[in-house]
Amino acid sequence: MKIKKVDVYAARLPLKEPFIISYVRLDDMPTIFTRIETDEGLVGWGEAVPDQNVTGETWESTYQIIKNELAPMLIDQSPFAVDSIHNMFNRKIYGAPSAKAALDIALYDLMGKITGQPVYQLIGGKSHEQLQVPQVISIKDPEEMAKDARDYVASGFRNIKIKVGTTAADDIVRIKAVRQAIGKEVQLRVDANQGWSRIEALKVIRETVDCDVDWYEQPVKEHDLKSLKAIKEVSHANIMIDEGVHTIHDLVYVVEMGAADMLNIKLMKSGGIYPALALANLAEACNMPCQVGSMVESAIGTMAGAHLAMSRSIIETNEMVGPLMFRKDVAIVHYNGDTIELSNAPGLGIKVDEDYIKEITHF
Structure with missing residues (x-):
């Protein structure tokens, strides 16, 4: 064929x-x-x-x-x-x-x-009983972010991730407001998307120690592994690297430096499922827990990430949230509360609406 x-x-x-x-x-x-x-x-x-x-x-x-x-x-x-x-x-x-x-x-x-066969069967089989997804809240005023978080928790989400990376002072207020809104039982993750300096990152992490953040993601610029290592060495919480790792060669440098505790794998950074598997395998050899992240993909990219996450035990969390953020998607993805469902259907397991793709195509 x-x-x-x-x-x-x-x-x-x-x-x-x-x-x-x-x-x-x-x-x-x-x-x-x-x-x-x-x-x-x-x-x-x-x-x-x-x-x-x-x-x-x-x-x-x-x-x-x-x-x-x-x-x-x-x-x-x-x-x-x-x-x-x-x-x-x-x-x-x-x-x-x-x-x-x-x-x-x-x-x-x-x-x-x-x-x-479903894709996950081709690349390792089923390593998890279910894939729990967070709700991701983009940067807004602290009160709005707190309200969003409260509403998501009320609807059944057990994990909240917030986007920050403005000023240290404003982001501290955001983190504290969201933690207060969701209570102590819900998991909270913080992603600065390279938005802080080393000093700002240390200030935010120090002043939100009472907020029980699961991890702080990519606090500084992607190339600044020295600052990332310094932050990791004094942090009370895990530090996740995202934009700083695209390829397996990047991950080798990060591991050698001891610059991060966790790795966020994204198909769009790595070049697809095949090179992402290499990242997961190296991370597993180094006992570095992984997440499969999202660039806010449609059902197609989302299900590819979900199959990858399902196939590896070292991939402990995921952000397969894209379909939750669109008014209309190119295929149906099934969520059961805050878990994403993978069927036994072959391939990605979705039926793509080709007519809708052509409708929203610009060139």
Whole structure:
């Protein structure tokens, strides 16, 4: 069975409300969908959600790279030749991880459909009974964030993650307000998205010691591993690295330096499921708990991340929340309270609405 066709769609998904983090405000979510078809008529779907501040890619550049550089290389390839395909991609172009992820995810969707197996069965099997998801609250006034958190907990969520990364003083107020709103039993996670200096990070962590934060994620700039290590050494809570690790080579440096306690794996940073598995394996060898994070992907990218999270015991948490944030998605993802459901259906286990994708496609 060979690949005969690759279609690429640059679309924008409507958000329920603006998504605001330390470096950007998004009123809708620009994304790229890929559709790979075999000579026997089977179809696999993938997705890229580039972030020029994280992956170094724009929406437009990612579309062009997939369409003109990477997709043509797949024609007449076997969908199972994932290692060979990634090597070809990497020889062709440096970086461009979300572009590569869009095709990698579609290949895994295809492999699952060809074999009649869900993706998680192809990459390790079921390592968890369920995948519990948090609710993610973007940057707002402290009172608004506290109200959102209170409402989410009332609706059954047991984990709250808040976006911060403005000023230390304002973020301390935000963290304290949310903790007070949700009580002591609900887990609280804090993500600065590189928004603090070393001094600001230390101040926030010190002054929120009574807030029982599970971990502080990427407090400083992605390249500043020395500051991250210094923060980790004096922190009462775990420090998670996110933007600072894209590839397995990055993770080697982090481990050697002892710069973080935990790792946030994102398919859009790593280049897809195949290289993300390498990150999880190295992290497991180093006893570094992992999370599968999200760039606020549609059902396609979300389910790819969910299958990855299900397949590895070292991946202890996830943020498969994208579908909860869209007014309308390209496929239905089933949530049971605050858990995301994976079926035994082959591939990613979702039915993609091709008509809707074409409706929201810009080019």
